[in-house]
Amino acid sequence: xxxxxxxxxxxxxxxxLGGLAAFFWxxxxxQFDDLDGAAQRILMDDEDG
Amino acid sequence: MASLTRADxxxxxxxxxxxxxxxxxxxxxxxxxxxxxxxxxANCMSRIEQGLRALEGVTEARLNLSTGKLAVxxxxxxxxxxxxxxxxxxxxxxxxxxxxxxxxxxxxxxARFLLRCLGVAGFASANVMLLSISIWSGLGGEMGDGxxxxxxxxxxxxxxxxxxxxxxxxxxxALKSLSAGRANMDxxxxxxxxxxxxxxxxxxxxxxQRAYFDAAVMLPFLLLIGRYLDFLLRRKARASARDLIxxxxxxxRRIDQAGIARPVSASEISxxxxxxxxxxxxxxxxGVIEDGTEADxxxxxxxxxxxxVARDSGLRAxxxxxxxxxxxxxxxRVEDSFVAELARLVEAGQQxxxxxxxxxxxxxxxxxxxxxxxxxxxxxxxxxGLHAGLASSLERAICLLIITxxxxxxxxxxxxxxxxxxxxxxxxxxxxxxxxxxxxAGVDLAFFDKTGxxxxxxxxxxGEPDPRALNEAARLARASRHPLxxxxxxxxxxxxxxxxxxxxxxQGVEAIENGKRVVLGRADWVGAMSERKSAGSExxxxxEGEAPVCFEFEDRVKHDAPxxxxxxxxxxxxxxxxxxxxxxxxxxxxxxxxIAAWQAELAPGEKVTVLEHARGEGHRALMVGDGLNDAPAxxxxxxxxxxxxxxDAAQAQADMVLMGETLxxxxxxxxxxxxxxxxxxxxxGFAAAYNAIAIPFAALGLVTPLIAAVAxxxxxxxxxxxxxxxxxxxx
Numbered sequence: 001x002x003x004x005x006x007x008x009x010x011x012x013x014x015x016x017l018g019g020l021a022a023f024f025w026x027x028x029x030x031q032f033d034d035l036d037g038a039a040q041r042i043l044m045d046d047e048d049g
Numbered sequence: 050m051a052s053l054t055r056a057d058x059x060x061x062x063x064x065x066x067x068x069x070x071x072x073x074x075x076x077x078x079x080x081x082x083x084x085x086x087x088x089x090x091a092n093c094m095s096r097i098e099q100g101l102r103a104l105e106g107v108t109e110a111r112l113n114l115s116t117g118k119l120a121v122x123x124x125x126x127x128x129x130x131x132x133x134x135x136x137x138x139x140x141x142x143x144x145x146x147x148x149x150x151x152x153x154x155x156x157x158x159x160a161r162f163l164l165r166c167l168g169v170a171g172f173a174s175a176n177v178m179l180l181s182i183s184i185w186s187g188l189g190g191e192m193g194d195g196x197x198x199x200x201x202x203x204x205x206x207x208x209x210x211x212x213x214x215x216x217x218x219x220x221x222x223a224l225k226s227l228s229a230g231r232a233n234m235d236x237x238x239x240x241x242x243x244x245x246x247x248x249x250x251x252x253x254x255x256x257x258q259r260a261y262f263d264a265a266v267m268l269p270f271l272l273l274i275g276r277y278l279d280f281l282l283r284r285k286a287r288a289s290a291r292d293l294i295x296x297x298x299x300x301x302r303r304i305d306q307a308g309i310a311r312p313v314s315a316s317e318i319s320x321x322x323x324x325x326x327x328x329x330x331x332x333x334x335x336g337v338i339e340d341g342t343e344a345d346x347x348x349x350x351x352x353x354x355x356x357x358v359a360r361d362s363g364l365r366a367x368x369x370x371x372x373x374x375x376x377x378x379x380x381x382r383v384e385d386s387f388v389a390e391l392a393r394l395v396e397a398g399q400q401x402x403x404x405x406x407x408x409x410x411x412x413x414x415x416x417x418x419x420x421x422x423x424x425x426x427x428x429x430x431x432x433x434g435l436h437a438g439l440a441s442s443l444e445r446a447i448c449l450l451i452i453t454x455x456x457x458x459x460x461x462x463x464x465x466x467x468x469x470x471x472x473x474x475x476x477x478x479x480x481x482x483x484x485x486x487x488x489x490a491g492v493d494l495a496f497f498d499k500t501g502x503x504x505x506x507x508x509x510x511x512g513e514p515d516p517r518a519l520n521e522a523a524r525l526a527r528a529s530r531h532p533l534x535x536x537x538x539x540x541x542x543x544x545x546x547x548x549x550x551x552x553x554x555x556q557g558v559e560a561i562e563n564g565k566r567v568v569l570g571r572a573d574w575v576g577a578m579s580e581r582k583s584a585g586s587e588x589x590x591x592x593e594g595e596a597p598v599c600f601e602f603e604d605r606v607k608h609d610a611p612x613x614x615x616x617x618x619x620x621x622x623x624x625x626x627x628x629x630x631x632x633x634x635x636x637x638x639x640x641x642x643x644i645a646a647w648q649a650e651l652a653p654g655e656k657v658t659v660l661e662h663a664r665g666e667g668h669r670a671l672m673v674g675d676g677l678n679d680a681p682a683x684x685x686x687x688x689x690x691x692x693x694x695x696x697d698a699a700q701a702q703a704d705m706v707l708m709g710e711t712l713x714x715x716x717x718x719x720x721x722x723x724x725x726x727x728x729x730x731x732x733x734g735f736a737a738a739y740n741a742i743a744i745p746f747a748a749l750g751l752v753t754p755l756i757a758a759v760a761x762x763x764x765x766x767x768x769x770x771x772x773x774x775x776x777x778x779x780x
Contacts, residue, residue, distance in 0.1 A: 005196075009203060013176060020172040027164050033157055035281070037114030040091035 068312075070146035071130050078108070081130050083119040083144045085137060088112060093142065100140045104128050115281075119144065163277050166215040170270035173211030174263070177204045181263040194256055201253040201260045208262035209246055215269040216242045218276060237417055237450065242268055244447045251440070259444075271765050279463040301326075301333045304376065315383045322379040332368045336377040337361060343372030343531070371531055373552060412733055420740075424449045427748045441750070449747040452760065453740050461732030464772035469725040472775060477708040478690075478718050485704035487729070488688040489722040491669045495617055496660065496682070498674035499628035499638050502692055503610045503712075506675065508533055508586060508602035510540040518598040522590040525550055525558040525569040533588050533602055534558065534569070557588075565593040572599075609713045610642040616716035622671070627656050629678060656682035673715065675699050690715060721775070728775055732768045739764050 026032065071081045088094060094112050097119065101110035106127020112119045121133050130146070137144040180200045187197065216239065223235040242265050249260035302310040304323040315333040318324065323339075326332060332344075341360045346368050357372075358364060364377065424446045431442035470480040480486060500506050523541030526534040528550035547560035547567070557570015568575050568591045575589035577597035591597040614624055626639045626647035635649035648659060660682055663670045672679070672686030676699060683689035683702040691703035693710065707714055743760060 009180075012179060013207070016172050016176050020168055023168040023172075024165060027161050027168070030157075032160065032164055034113040034115045037094060037112065040094055040114060043091040044095040 068130050073125065077125045078122055079125050079130075080120065080122045081133065081146060083121065083134065083137065083146055085112060085117050085119045086143045088114065088117065088142055096140050097137060097142060101133065101136060104132065104136060107133070160280060163218065163273065163280055166218060167270070167273040167277055169211050170215035170266055170273055173207050173215070173266040174270045177208050177263045177266055180204045184260075197258070198253060198256050201249070201262070204260060204262040205250060205253055208249070208266050212242050212246055212265045212269060215266070215273065218273070219269065237420055237453075238268070238272060241450045244450060248444060248447045252444075255440075261447075275463045278467050281467075301330075318379050318383060320379050320381055324377045324379060325374065326370045326377050327374045328370055328372065330370055332364050332366050332370065332377060334366050334379045334383055335363065335381045336366075336379045337363050339376040339378060341372075342370055342375045345369040345371050345532075420450065420453050423453075423744060423748075430748075431750075445748065445750045448750070449744060452743045452747045461736065461768040461772070462729055464769045465725050465728045465732065465775065468772045468775045469721050473705075473714075473718055473721055476714055476717050476721075477711070478714045479706040479708055480718075481704055481706065485688055486722040486725050488669070488704070489671065489719060490726040492671040492688060492719070493622060494663055494668040495622050495624045495671040495673065496627050496656075496663075496686070497624065497644070498672075498676060498679050498682075499626060499630055499635060500604060501675040502673055502679075503626070503638055503642055504604045504606050506604065508536045509605050510536055511601050511603045514600055515598060518590055519600075520544065521562070521567065521592070522569050522588075522598070522600065524562070525560055525567060525590075526588075528552060528560075529558050529569075533586060533600075536602055537569075537588060537600055567592050572597075606638060606641045607710070607712055609711050613712045613715055614643045616713065617719075620716065620719055622719075627651055627659060627674075627682070629653075653678040653681050657685045660685045673712075674703075690718070724775055728772055732771055735767060735771065736764065 031038075071079050073079050085097065088097060094114060097112050098110045101107050101121055104123075107121060107123045109122040110119065119137070123133070134144050134146070180203055184192065184197055184200050219235045219238045219242065223239040227236065245261040245265040245268070249262045249265065251257075252260045301313060301315055301318060302325040303313045303318065304310050304325055310325045318334050324333070324336070326338075338358060338360065342358055344356065344358050344364060346356055346365075363380065366383070427449055428442050428446035431437040431445055432439065437445075466486060469486055473480055497503050519537070519541050523538050523544055524547040526537040526541070527544070527546040529535070529552050547558075547562060550558050550560040552558050553570070553574075556574040557568055559566060559568045559570075561567075569588060572587065572589050575591040575597050577589045577591065577599065586602050588600045588602070589597045590600065617624055624644045624646075626635055626644045628635050628638075628647070628649055629651055630649060632649040635647045639645075639647040651659070656679065660670055660672060664685075664687070669687040672682050672689040673691070674683055674689070675692050679691075680699050680702045683691065683699060688705075689703045690705045690707065691699045692707045692712070705718060739760070
């Protein structure tokens with residue numbers, strides 16, 4: 001039981017930390033600065049497409 | 050005060066000094082940030098962005114729809130800031146440079162701070178719950194003491210830093226309120242987080258069965274969701290009305306010793322400076338004009354029609370030059386000028402309003418002492434009365450604090466407000482602060498400004514003038530920026546301008562057509578005897594050798610104003626008209642819309658006095674107004690609304706802004722506000738009932754961590770669902 005835990009708990013934490021790091025990265029890059037615009041932008045025609 | 054020239058004013062004012070807001074980098078790129086109004090959808094966004102990218106030299110244009118901020122970048126030399134702004138305005142969106150020092154940066158930082166806390170709390174909650182669920186399912190005996198303690202320690206290693214990190218918004222606010230000698234809702238929240246951590250560490254050290262690490266991170270997680278919702282609401286609100294700052298960034302053209310007019314920011318003007326004021330510009334400081342002209346003094350007097358100002362007479366800041374360009378000798382600095390005085394009145398009003406205690410804080414005032422004394426009582430009873438031992442007595446007291454933590458309260462109000470403001474947004478009302486709805490729900494008296502609020506705010510040609518005279522007069526009218534001339538030109542439609550039209554300030558326009566002199570202007574100038582004694586205004590048109598023709602204008606009442614008055618009366622709200630205009634005009638408009646009481650010829654300060662008086666009598670007054678002279682009154686009122694066409698400063702002061710030209714949404718807003726208050730009170734009732742059940746269990750020591758966590762989450766879910774019922778009631 002202990003070896004399983006020794007793998008699973010760090011694995012769970014690492015995955016969680018990975019997610020958290022990704023979240024922090026996205027905050028830092030302004031992904032959450034314009035929530036309304038992002039929802040609308042998808043409806044725009046791509047000008048060079 | 051809502052003159053036809055407003056859009057042009059803004060454009061001219063900004064073109065001259067937009068360069069001051071451009072940031073240049075060494076690689077030859079220039080950037081400017083613009084505040085753009087009126088963009089709400091994908092269509093607007095793509096029109097603006099693609100319209101700008103089509104300009105040669107523009108490399109990037111990106112509009113933030115949440116804040117209304119447009120960032121444009123271009124290669125130096127190909128285009129300039131003025132072209133960019135003109136393009137955005139041509140596309141139909143008023144735009145102006147954003148002062149880089151303004152608040153927006155802080156706002157983004159605050160959003161990111163809250164999100165980071167939320168992210169950490171979410172991460173910790175998920176991982177700690179993973180461990181906690183194993184512990185709970187192992188409590189029957191399958192899990193050994195050693196494993197359980199190990200799990201507790203792992204939980205602790207995650208939860209302690211996470212809770213301290215994610216709890217910072219609460220700790221800060223609690224400290225701030227404690228240092229001010231009060232206790233807000235964040236005090237018990239902070240206490241619960243810290244005590245839960247402390248108790249859990251103590252329990253883990255003693256190989257105890259229970260630890261509350263899960264509660265210590267779940268609590269900030271759930272509450273931060275509420276906080277973030279609340280923040281988004283406030284940001285949207287501020288974005289829609291941040292224009293007071295823009296207004297203060299007004300520039301002027303100062304004539305230097307070489308006689309060249311150079312743009313300077315208004316704050317650089319010192320007494321004695323000579324400023325060139327073009328037609329349509331707003332006077333930035335109090336001063337004396339060196340020549341006669343005509344000016345719109347609506348800000349100062351409330352009078353809607355422009356008046357003549359003679360040479361060497363004084364003009365107060367905020368007046369708009371409607372006649373010919375003049376040179377103004379500054380007599381004071383910006384901070385000593387009339388507009389600054391208005392700003393101080395506004396500030397005083399805001400302080401008054403800040404005394405309003407939000408429903409949630411009122412609940413906290415009762416809640417905080419009750420919960421704290423109950424926890425103390427539980428501790429004393431167990432420790433002194435029942436000799437339960439220090440550790441277990443303390444545990445029960447802390448357990449009570451955790452379980453009674455105001456999750457429901459913290460979420461109840463923002464959830465309802467988000468739903469209610471979303472609902473109103475779709476009906477054309479922008480709510481700028483959550484507690485504005487609470488305040489609107491209690492209103493029993495409504496004051497209305499006249500011009501631009503109950504009326505269209507601009508003169509309209511009335512009657513059926515002779516088409517030939519109208520067409521000929523319009524040739525002259527098109528050459529003038531006077532509001533009446535513009536109304537006449539608008540009535541005549543597009544056409545040519547008289548070639549040699551010459552405007553005589555304060556009198557009218559003259560030209561020679563087919564060898565004959567034609568004039569359009571004041572009755573005495575044109576040479577006609579005006580018989581009009583009633584309210585309103587008129588223009589006379591004269592052709593050499595013919596009798597003058599009169600054109601009459603009226604500021605029409607908005608079509609749904611009478612309906613709104615009836616709707617408010619049905620809701621038990623008394624209405625009153627407050628105007629700076631003359632008695633006769635006030636009476637006519639009041640009768641037309643069905644208001645029994647009116648007060649005319651009020652200066653901006655007097656409107657404030659009226660509102661103070663109403664407050665003194667115990668009324669909760671709604672103020673609806675659109676002019677700069679209404680701004681202090683809007684700030685003073687219990688709650689305020691301004692129409693969409695209102696000047697920026699009025700919109701900045703108002704709690705709510707109507708997005709269309711109609712007034713009836715005010716009645717709808719009142720209904721939604723009252724429903725929202727009912728939901729909030731229900732949520733409070735629910736939270737009270739939940740506590741009434743939970744507290745005895747906690748006091749008796751019967752609450753397990755599982756029950757506490759489930760109860761906490763489900764109570765939060767319930768208040769959110771209750772808030773969503775508002776939407777279900779939508780017709």
